[in-house]
Amino acid sequence: EPEVTQTPSHQVTQMGQEVILRCVPISNHLYFYWYRQILGQKVEFLVSFYNNEISEKSEIFDDQFSVERPDGSNFTLKIRSTKLEDSAMYFCASTPGAGIYYEQYFGPGTRLTVT
């Protein structure tokens, strides 16, 4: 069964450094998302991406964040200058976006630790 994949599984970085989190959404899905989950808390929406542009973003997704779909398969989240409070699990998700079926499928996540 097709899955969303994410790399790396764990990223440790120093405050102020740039990180890029990578995702390969399910093939032929049209909508892509990034969410984050701070330890012990609920999953929070960051950004959605459709037709090669951002369709919606949350207040968390400030100028330090950016997303890109550099080719037909990868979807990346970049944090330009990481802060301690960026430490969290980051999940990529995708949805077929066809008919009435818009259920979102999540990847296994990248644990980002900012020191």
Add this chain to the structure above:
Amino acid sequence: GQQLNQSPQSMFIQEGEDVSMNCTSSSIFNTWLWYKQEPGEGPVLLIALYKAGELTSNGRLTAQFGITRKDSFLNISASIPSDVGIYFCAGEYNQGGKLIFGQGTELSVKP
């Protein structure tokens, strides 16, 4: 903003018991989804609900989309140890839009 209230926060049950958890919202959602998350993993989709009043089953799991479109429940029948995890409800207002997650229900099952 849209908020989901999920209850209970945690449940400790005996293997074989039935479980029920629910989510309520002050806003209307057009889609309700239920996910299960195990430690260090991503949320895994259990059930998706698209119409008010819809009742859907997936094995021992049953979920309903409330008639007011502001609530949903998930039932697990005859629980087993591998049901352990955190269950999240999520609501979606626009097709393809963001998911709003509940706070989660942590389920523990004693063999």
